[in-house]
Structure formats: structure tokens, C-alpha cells
Amino acid sequence: MLVDAVRIAIIGAGFAGLGMAVRLKQVGIDDFVILERAQDIGGTWRDNSYPGCAVDVQSHLYSFSFAPNPDWSHVYAPQAEIWDYIQTIARRHAVLPHVRFGHEVVGGEWDESAQHWVLRTTKGEVRAQFVVSSMGPLSNPMAPDIPGLDTFAGHTFHSARWDHDHELAGKRVGVIGTGSSAAQFVPEIQPEVGRLTVFQRTAHWTFPRRNRAITATERRLYRRVPLLQKLARARQYLFRELIAFGFLRNGRSRFLEAIATQRLRRQVPDPELRAKLTPDYALGCKRIVVTDDFHPALASPNVDVVTESISEVVPEGVRTADGVVHELDTLILGTGFEVMPVADPLCGRDGVPLAKRWAQRRAAYLGTTVSGYPNYFMLVGPNTATGHTSVLLYAEAQIEYVIQCVQHLRHTGADSLDVRPEVQDAFVADIRERLKGTVWTGGGCASWYLDPDGGSSVLWPGFTWQFRAALRRFDPADYRLHSVATP
Numbered sequence: 025m026l027v028d029a030v031r032i033a034i035i036g037a038g039f040a041g042l043g044m045a046v047r048l049k050q051v052g053i054d055d056f057v058i059l060e061r062a063q064d065i066g067g068t069w070r071d072n073s074y075p076g077c078a079v080d081v082q083s084h085l086y087s088f089s090f091a092p093n094p095d096w097s098h099v100y101a102p103q104a105e106i107w108d109y110i111q112t113i114a115r116r117h118a119v120l121p122h123v124r125f126g127h128e129v130v131g132g133e134w135d136e137s138a139q140h141w142v143l144r145t146t147k148g149e150v151r152a153q154f155v156v157s158s159m160g161p162l163s164n165p166m167a168p169d170i171p172g173l174d175t176f177a178g179h180t181f182h183s184a185r186w187d188h189d190h191e192l193a194g195k196r197v198g199v200i201g202t203g204s205s206a207a208q209f210v211p212e213i214q215p216e217v218g219r220l221t222v223f224q225r226t227a228h229w230t231f232p233r234r235n236r237a238i239t240a241t242e243r244r245l246y247r248r249v250p251l252l253q254k255l256a257r258a259r260q261y262l263f264r265e266l267i268a269f270g271f272l273r274n275g276r277s278r279f280l281e282a283i284a285t286q287r288l289r290r291q292v293p294d295p296e297l298r299a300k301l302t303p304d305y306a307l308g309c310k311r312i313v314v315t316d317d318f319h320p321a322l323a324s325p326n327v328d329v330v331t332e333s334i335s336e337v338v339p340e341g342v343r344t345a346d347g348v349v350h351e352l353d354t355l356i357l358g359t360g361f362e363v364m365p366v367a368d369p370l371c372g373r374d375g376v377p378l379a380k381r382w383a384q385r386r387a388a389y390l391g392t393t394v395s396g397y398p399n400y401f402m403l404v405g406p407n408t409a410t411g412h413t414s415v416l417l418y419a420e421a422q423i424e425y426v427i428q429c430v431q432h433l434r435h436t437g438a439d440s441l442d443v444r445p446e447v448q449d450a451f452v453a454d455i456r457e458r459l460k461g462t463v464w465t466g467g468g469c470a471s472w473y474l475d476p477d478g479g480s481s482v483l484w485p486g487f488t489w490q491f492r493a494a495l496r497r498f499d500p501a502d503y504r505l506h507s508v509a510t511p
């Protein structure tokens with residue numbers, strides 16, 4: 025069934041997809057749809073509603089530069105407010121009528137003769153000259169591969185699908201995982217539950233958050249003098265770029281590690297627990313957990329931190345390698361996400377789905393275009409994150425790049441562009457080389473940043489300004505242009 029024939033199909037109505045839509049509107053391109061599998065917009069900020077869910081990058085920076093919000097209530101806004109911001113900009117820029125809800129893209133092919141994509145969705149076919157995939161790098165929750173998980177007699181849910189109807193008060197609750205999500209919800213549920221057992225596989229470095237309310241006076245000033253908000257954003261941007269200095273070389277950031285270690289000493293008086301919570305790899309190797317209350321919560325009398333590895337889940341609870349069964353009523357999985365781009369279902373010129381091509385390692389030019397996949401763009405694709413700053417800085421640079429590509433085709437009259445394989449290969453080889461000297465690949469940890477071969481197709485091995493500079497000007501020489509008339 026043919027549902028739509030449009031110029032641009034954006035996949036995903038999360039932060040990046042909606043940002044793309046807003047910018048298309050602003051430059052006068054109206055012929056697009058957003059294909060969204062859910063029934064509402066917001067992506068990860070719709071799905072993650074666990075207690076304490078908030079951004080861990082300052083909100084002035086974790087928002088679009090073309091849609092500043094002078095009314096953030098806190099330096100680090102809570103989830104509900106971020107979701108509200110997303111909905112507000114979608115409404116303000118009239119992109120909601122473009123969203124096709126319940127349209128999950130399950131496959132798609134490039135039609136060479138017609139020079140457009142044929143996308144298969146759960147609600148029918150969509151033909152589009154351009155596809156912008158903004159499916160989110162971390163949108164599908166990942167259940168751990170632990171034997172017996174489905175035999176648990178109590179209640180289980182993932183942090184990204186929080187069961188708000190499930191009562192935790194007084195219960196014996198287990199949490200698997202100690203990453204950024206668990207660090208936010210554990211301090212919230214700890215005072216409420218009867219006993220909390222936190223299963224930690226790897227200790228994480230933490231860094232101070234120091235969240236505070238933004239005063240009414242500050243907000244008034246930001247509304248009246250937008251330059252002041254821009255300056256606040258610039259200060260946060262520069263501070264975070266400085267942190268990247270430590271990550272881009274493969275050595276230990278002794279100064280930052282000393283701050284984190286001293287804080288741990290203050291927050292956790294018990295030396296045995298402190299030893300468990302002390303990482304044995306370089307700070308920055310895994311994503312730093314930004315928190316002030318996680319370790320104090322773990323040090324509370326009703327909490328056990330278990331570092332024995334989990335051998336299985338049994339009906340009564342979790343059995344660890346020492347044979348102990350930790351009895352539980354509820355088991356919460358704070359076990360993270362699939363790294364999304366591998367799930368992309370579209371087939372390129374040769375009929376190979378991207379997921380298959382990328383089974384071992386993802387590769388894209390400027391994190392945005394993929395050779396053999398004409399007129400296909402990814403937002404927050406491979407090598408477009410650094411963990412130290414706002415991912416929206418990367419997404420915004422990509423959005424502007426996509427607009428340049430679309431406008432270039434309009435001006436030249438060509439129908440499609442496809443990045444030259446040698447250009448992509450050279451780019452990827454350079455990235456791989458530069459990553460060798462960073463803390464992410466050499467810091468002595470395992471992380472979701474890494475590919476099976478020890479490289480990384482997630483991270484950008486530079487400062488964000490370098491990424492933005494690389495995408496600032498679209499160079500037609502990097503691409504092969506085609507049109508129906510001149511194949």
C-alpha cells in the first residue's frame with residue numbers, strides 16, 4: 025500500500041529528527057514526513073521516565089542553538105522538562121502535522137531507476153528522495169544476557185521502561201548496572217525500598233554535578249537579553265571542550281581522578297565499600313557518571329553493593345558466582361542500550377542491509393553518509409559522540425550538512441548523491457588512527473564505545489569544533505552525483 029511519496033523521510037521523532045524538521049521548515053522545505061514508531065514524539069526523553077531521570081549535560085548546552093529556552097528550571101533539567109521543550113519546539117515550528125505515528129520502518133530499498141528510496145513501514149510504503157535516519161544511538165533497551173532471567177518469580181523491568189504502577193516501598197529490590205541511568209534512579213528509590221542490592225560489574229568514575237535551580241531573575245535576564253544565555257552556553261561549551269583534552273591522549277587524567285577519588289573518600293567512609301567503588305582504569309575510558317548522590321546512596325545502611333559476578337537469575341532472585349542467592353521481590357535492569365545504528369534496516373545499492381554491512385564495525389563519512397546508500401543521511405551516526413559534551417552539538421552540525429546536500433541537488437538538478445568509497449575509506453582510516461591515541465581505546469576498560477576489534481565506531485576522536493568544522497562546508501567533490509537523465 026502506498027502511503028506517501030515525499031521528498032524527505034525522517035526516521036524517528038526524537039530530539040535529532042525533530043531538530044532536522046524544524047530546520048527544514050526554517051529554510052522553506054515543507055515536503056517531508058517524520059516516520060515515528062511510537063504514538064508520541066520525544067524519543068529517549070519520552071521513553072526514559074525513571075525516577076531522577078535528568079540530563080547530565082547543562083541544559084543551555086543540551087538544547088538546540090536555533091531554539092534556545094531561557095526558562096530552564098535547573099542547570100540540569102529533569103526529563104519531564106526536556107520532553108516538554110521537545111514538544112514545545114515541535115508545536116512552535118508546526119512540525120507535528122508531518123509526523124506519521126505508528127510507522128515503524130522495517131526495511132527499505134534504493135530504487136536506482138527512479139532514484140528514490142522505497143521504505144517499508146508497519147503502516148505501508150513511503151517513497152522518498154532523501155532519507156534522514158535519526159533513530160537514536162541508544163533507543164532500544166538491552167536486557168542482559170544472563171541465564172534464567174525469565175524465570176524470576178518477582179517483577180522485572182528495564183530502567184528505560186520504568187513501571188510506575190509497580191510499588192517499590194518496603195520491597196527487596198535488586199538493580200543490575202551502575203551506569204548513568206542507575207546512578208540517577210538508585211538515589212531516588214533507595215530511601216523508599218526495604219533493601220536494595222546493587223549488582224556492579226565495573227566501578228564507574230563519577231564527577232560532581234552540582235545541580236541548582238536557575239533563579240527567576242536569571243531566567244528573566246535570559247529572556248530579555250538573549251546574549252546572556254548565549255554566553256552561559258558558551259562558557260559551558262568551553263568548559264566541556266577543556267575536559268576533552270584529557271580524553272584525546274592515552275594517559276591518565278591524574279588531576280580529575282584525584283578530584284573523583286577524594287570525593288569518593290568523603291562520600292563513602294567504609295574502606296571496603298570504597299575499594300569496590302574505585303575504578304581500575306583511566307577516567308574517561310567509560311562514560312563518566314555525573315552525580316553527587318549515587319555513592320552516598322550506595323553507602324546507606326539498607327544497600328548492599330555486590331561485585332561477585334552474576335551466574336544466573338533464579339525464581340527467588342539472583343545467584344552470584346560465590347553460590348549466594350540474593351533474594352528479591354523486584355529486579356530492575358539498568359543495563360543500558362543497543363548501540364542503535366547497527367539496527368538500521370535499509371538496503372543499499374547492492375541490496376545489503378546496513379545492519380549486516382555494519383555487523384562488525386560501523387563506517388560512515390563524517391558520521392553522516394554511507395557509500396552505496398545514496399541520499400541517505402544519519403544523525404548521530406558513527407563517530408559522532410565523545411561522552412563529554414552535548415550530543416546535540418554533533419546533531420546540529422549534521423542537520424546543517426544535510427540541508428546543504430539537499431540544496432546542492434536542487435541547484436544542480438541532480439537526483440542523488442553517493443559518497444565516493446575512497447573518500448569514506450580515507451576518512452574512516454584517519455578516524456581509526458586518531459582513536460588509537462585516546463583514553464577510550466587505551467584506557468584499560470571495556471565499554472559500549474568499543475567495536476569487537478578494539479577500535480571505536482561510536483566516538484569522534486577530536487574536539488566538537490573540529491567535527492563542526494569538518495561538516496561546515498559540503499564539498500561536492502566527495503560525492504558522485506546521479507540523475508535519472510544521466511545515469
Ligand code: NAP
Pocket residue numbers: 078079080081162168169170200201202203204205206208223224225226311334358359360361470471472
Ligand atoms: P550503561 O552506561 O551502558 O550502563 C549499563 C550498566 O549495566 C553498566 O554498569 C554495565 O556494566 C551493566 N551491565 C550490563 N550488562 C550487564 C550484565 N550482563 N551483568 C552485569 N552488569 C551488566 O547504560 P545506562 O546507565 O543506561 O546509560 C547508557 C547511556 O545513556 C549513557 O552512557 C549515556 O550516554 C546515556 N544516559 C544519559 C543520561 C543523561 O543524563 N544524559 C542519563 C542516563 C543515560 P559494565 O560497566 O561492566 O558494562
